[in-house]
Amino acid sequence: MELDLPSASADPAFRRIPPHLLDGFVAHDLPRGCLFATPGDLRNQVLIIESGRLRVYLAGENRELSLSFLEPGDIYTTHTPTYVEAVVTTRVWLMETVAFARKLASDPSVTPVMMRVLGRLLVNAVNLIEDLAFREVPARLARFLTGMAERRGRPLDGGIWLLPLDLGTEDIASLLGSTRQTVSSLLNQWEREGILQRQGRRVFYIYQLDTLRRLGTPI
Amino acid sequence: MELDLPSASADPAFRRIPPHLLDGFVAHDLPRGCLFATPGDLRNQVLIIESGRLRVYLAGENRELSLSFLEPGDIYTTHTPTYVEAVVTTRVWLMETVAFARKLASDPSVTPVMMRVLGRLLVNAVNLIEDLAFREVPARLARFLTGMAERRGRPLDGGIWLLPLDLGTEDIASLLGSTRQTVSSLLNQWEREGILQRQGRRVFYIYQLDTLRRLGTPI
DNA sequence: GAAAAACTGTCGGCCAGCCGACGGACCTCG
DNA sequence: CGAGGTCCGTCGGCTGGCCGACAGTTTTTC
Numbered sequence: 001m002e003l004d005l006p007s008a009s010a011d012p013a014f015r016r017i018p019p020h021l022l023d024g025f026v027a028h029d030l031p032r033g034c035l036f037a038t039p040g041d042l043r044n045q046v047l048i049i050e051s052g053r054l055r056v057y058l059a060g061e062n063r064e065l066s067l068s069f070l071e072p073g074d075i076y077t078t079h080t081p082t083y084v085e086a087v088v089t090t091r092v093w094l095m096e097t098v099a100f101a102r103k104l105a106s107d108p109s110v111t112p113v114m115m116r117v118l119g120r121l122l123v124n125a126v127n128l129i130e131d132l133a134f135r136e137v138p139a140r141l142a143r144f145l146t147g148m149a150e151r152r153g154r155p156l157d158g159g160i161w162l163l164p165l166d167l168g169t170e171d172i173a174s175l176l177g178s179t180r181q182t183v184s185s186l187l188n189q190w191e192r193e194g195i196l197q198r199q200g201r202r203v204f205y206i207y208q209l210d211t212l213r214r215l216g217t218p219i
Numbered sequence: 220m221e222l223d224l225p226s227a228s229a230d231p232a233f234r235r236i237p238p239h240l241l242d243g244f245v246a247h248d249l250p251r252g253c254l255f256a257t258p259g260d261l262r263n264q265v266l267i268i269e270s271g272r273l274r275v276y277l278a279g280e281n282r283e284l285s286l287s288f289l290e291p292g293d294i295y296t297t298h299t300p301t302y303v304e305a306v307v308t309t310r311v312w313l314m315e316t317v318a319f320a321r322k323l324a325s326d327p328s329v330t331p332v333m334m335r336v337l338g339r340l341l342v343n344a345v346n347l348i349e350d351l352a353f354r355e356v357p358a359r360l361a362r363f364l365t366g367m368a369e370r371r372g373r374p375l376d377g378g379i380w381l382l383p384l385d386l387g388t389e390d391i392a393s394l395l396g397s398t399r400q401t402v403s404s405l406l407n408q409w410e411r412e413g414i415l416q417r418q419g420r421r422v423f424y425i426y427q428l429d430t431l432r433r434l435g436t437p438i
Numbered sequence: 439g440a441a442a443a444a445c446t447g448t449c450g451g452c453c454a455g456c457c458g459a460c461g462g463a464c465c466t467c468g
Numbered sequence: 469c470g471a472g473g474t475c476c477g478t479c480g481g482c483t484g485g486c487c488g489a490c491a492g493t494t495t496t497t498c
Contacts, residue, residue: 400487
């Protein structure tokens with residue numbers, strides 16, 4: 001087995017991974033559309049994304065629910081009953097969980113990293129449960145947009161936020177547990193109301209972040 | 220600080236906890252109804268239940284969603300945004316997560332235990348997400364009952380299953396993300412149809428486990 | 439043992455939003 | 469640059485189930 005090395009031009013988020021953490025991992029290139037994991041898989045693996053994007057999702061009969069999009073620097077473990085698909089060509093570093101358990105035993109510095117990874121996955125899962133159980137789709141969408149604005153957005157003059165978001169309407173609907181018709185309808189209504197504006201599929205301008213916050217927090 | 224010891228008559232599931240795992244934990248007795256944790260809590264703790272029962276739940280405006288009922292032997296960590304309430308008088312063993320992190324660093328044998336705990340919580344959370352997103356209440360209830368029958372039930376003669384279940388209708392509804400009216404209506408319909416029978420609030424007799432399995436798996 | 443509290447069963451109005459369908463717009467590929 | 473593929477916008481029928489209300493039953497407390 002040939003041991004690959006991270007390329008020097010790797011994504012900064014991936015380069016922040018402590019080098020010793022990658023010891024024992026093996027690089028794999030996944031073509032776009034590749035279904036990397038399914039719920040019935042018996043092999044559990046730990047994976048770290050170097051480049052590209054993976055979508056983790058659950059499948060219903062007529063639609064899918066995306067739990068997350070994994071990006072460079074993200075760590076994930078596939079023991080949950082989910083599908084994992086490469087949205088674009090993606091390079092990941094993999095280790096079977098059995099081998100990873102040995103790594104944990106021999107290198108205690110890895111433990112806090114993994115506890116944080118699992119903890120974050122758990123918090124995200126609980127937040128999604130809360131959304132699905134208690135919030136209607138408009139509130140979910142508003143919360144999603146305000147959360148992304150706070151994480152990825154850039155404030156411009158006059159209280160306007162620029163939000164680069166490489167997600168289509170169907171992607172957003174999938175993350176919220178809704179349908180593209182419902183999300184499309186809401187986005188267009190909010191555009192007509194002057195709350196936001198869509199520019200192509202990659203950029204939102206948010207004119208009324210406060211209004212979105214209010215929409216995300218029903219009284 | 221007085222160090223308590225587990226009583227000799229403790230629940231077998233609790234007594235299966237490795238003794239060294241309890242090192243550093245402190246016993247607390249929580250009265251019935253005690254709200255032990257809320258989403259805003261800044262203190263994150265690891266807890267192990269010796270006796271009693273805790274309910275972990277999310278709160279909406281008009282109802283609650285119970286994520287789980289914790290019982291003797293269960294380990295939980297409160298860093299997710301949930302409420303934790305003592306359903307009956309409950310004795311738990313507690314440690315702050317900061318101290319627990321030091322324990323993990325100094326005693327690597329604890330790591331696999333905690334990885335399994337977090338992993339199980341994650342799998343349960345993902346299963347609930349799948350239910351909420353894709354399954355209607357009858358399917359959720361059927362899956363709940365068949366799952367509990369397989370875990371806690373006892374087969375009797377003639378294909379009948381005895382399922383001791385110390386949960387009221389409202390408890391079951393809360394676990395499924397539904398309302399007591401909906402669950403009550405379904406249980407009574409299934410009783411009229413001869414699929415099951417409720418005996419008091421603590422015991423189900425399941426006459427048609429196959430039918431329940433089918434109801435839990437929509438085509 | 440009675441009163442109070444808690445839980446359950448039932449009913450029906452109401453509505454959020456899913457989903458199939460269709461046409462248009464945009465993007466990709468050859 | 470055109471064809472094909474993919475995505476988006478809109479529409480409206482339909483339905484699952486929430487929830488307020490009320491009465492009855494069971495359990496708990498004193």
